[in-house]
Amino acid sequence: MKHTELTVRNYSGFATTIFLTGLVSVGFGAIDILLISPKGLDQVAAVGLGDVVNAGLTALLAIGVVDTFSSRLAIAEGRGDLARRLPVLAAALLVLLLVAQASAVPLSCAVQPALRLAGQDPRLAGLAGDFVIVRGCSLGFTILYAALNEALRICGLKNRSLLLLVVGFATNAALDWAFLYTPLSGRFASPVVAVAAATTGSQLLIACFALRFFLRRMRARGERFTRPDRASVVAETRSMARNAPGVGARHFNDYAGTITVTLLLGTLGVQVLAAVTVATKIWSLFCRIPQACVSGTFVYYGYRLGRNESDLPATARTLLRYAAVPTAAGAVTVALAAPWLVRLFAGAGQDERLTRSLLFAFLLTAPAYLLENHFGEILSVHQRGALLATASAVTTYALAVPLAAVGVFVLHSPFLVIASGVLPSAVLATAFHRSLRKDHWTGSEVDRDSGVGVPA
DSSP states (O other): OGGGSOOHHHHHHHHHHHHHHHHHHHHHHHHHHHHHGGGOHHHHHHHHHHHHHHHHHHHHHTHHHHHHHHHHHHHHHHHTOHHHHHHHHHHHHHHHHHHHHHHHHHHHHTHHHHHHHTTOOHHHHHHHHHHHHHHHHTHHHHHHHHHHHHHHHHTTOHHHHHHHHHHHHHHHHHHHHHHHHSGGGGGSSSHHHHHHHHHHHHHHHHHHHHHHHHHHHHHHTTOOOOOOOHHHHHHHHHHHHHHHHHHHHHHHHHHHHHHHHHHHHHTTOHHHHHHHHHHHHHHHHHTHHHHHHHHHHHHHHHHHHHTTOSOHHHHHHHHHHHHHHHHHHHHHHHHHTHHHHHHHHOOTTOOHHHHHHHHHHHHHTHHHHHHHHHHHHHHHHTTOHHHHHHHHHHHIIIIIHHHHHHHHHTSOOHHHHHHTTHHHHHHHHHHHHHHHHHHTSSSEEEOTTTOOEEEO
C-alpha cells in the first residue's frame, strides 16, 4: 500500500491535508459566533464560554479514545492486518464511546451550577450550561465523527476526509442559519441551544458520509471482515480503556494550563489581556503547522511499528526532520509578518507593541513545543497513556502554573510568563525521549496487536 510508505511526498501530502483540515475546523466556531452575533452580546458570550468548557470535556473524555483507536488502526494498516483487527477495534471503540457518553451527561449537567459558584453572571451561566449540555449529550457523535475521519486518513482517503469537513462546515453554517432565522428557531429554548444543535447535526452528517466512504474503500480493497468473538472484544476494550484516559488527561492538562495562565495574565490589566488574546489567536493559527506535522508523525510511525521495523529511532529522527522544516518556515513567516498580523487582529486602542512582543515570546517556545508533541505522539502510538498523563500533570501544575504566577505577581512581566513555557515543554520533551530510548528503542519487542513495547 503506497500510502503507508514514509516518503517526503506522502508525509507532506498528509500534513498539508491535516493543516487545511485544522483551518476548516477553526471555521466551525467562527461561523457560530458570526451568525449568532445579531442575537445579542449575551448569546455571543455564552457560546464562547460554553465552547471553552466543552473543549475541556472533549479533551478529557473523547481525545484519548480517538487517539488510542487511531494508533492501533495505523499499526494494523502498516502491517496489512486490517481485516483481522478492524472488527475488534471497532467493537471496542463503540464500548468506550458509550462509557464516555455516559460520563459526559452528568459532567455537562454540573457545568451550570459550577459556573455560578465560580462567580459568573447567572444568565450567562445558564445559557453556557445549556450549550454544554447539548454538546455533552451528543459527545458520542463527536467521537464517532472524529474516529471515522481518522480512519479515512489512515487508510489512504485523506482528501475525502478534508472534503467531508468542508461539507460539514457548509452544513453547520446552513443549520445555524435555519435554526436561528427561520420558523425552526421556535423549537429551541435559546439561540445558544440552536447553535449547539447545529454543530451536533453537522457532526452526525460527517460521520454518516465518512462511514459510507470508508466501507466503500474496504470493499474496493477486497477486505473481508468476520464477526469478532466476545473474548477478543473484551480484551481489546480493557487494553484501550487503560490507555485512553491517560492520553485524554494529557490533553486536558495542556488545556487547563493554558486557561490558568491566561487568567493569571488577565490580572495585569485590560491592555495585557487584550494583547494576550490577540497573540494567542495568532499563535494558535501558527500551531496548526506543527500540529499537522505531528499528526503525520503519529500515523507514519504507527505504520512502521505495525511492520515491526527494527530501526524505530531512525524513523523518529526522519519524521522530526520532516516536521522541523515547515515549522521553522512558518515561525519565520509569522515573525516577519507580525506587524501586519497584529494590526489585522488588534482592536482599537490596543497596545500593538506589547502584542508583538508577546507573539515573539510564543514563537520562542516553538522548538520545545514541537519536540514535546513529536515525542508525545510517538508515546501515544506506544500506548503510554499513564506516563503521558502523569508527566503532563506534574509539569503543568508544579512547573508551568507556578512559573506563570511568579512572572505575574513577582516580575510583572507578561513576556516572561509566556516565554517561560519553553521550560515545561523542554522538560516533557526530555522525559518523553528518555522513556522512548529506555523502554521502546532498546532491547524491546513489539506486542503484535497494541504496539506496546515489552521486554525482549
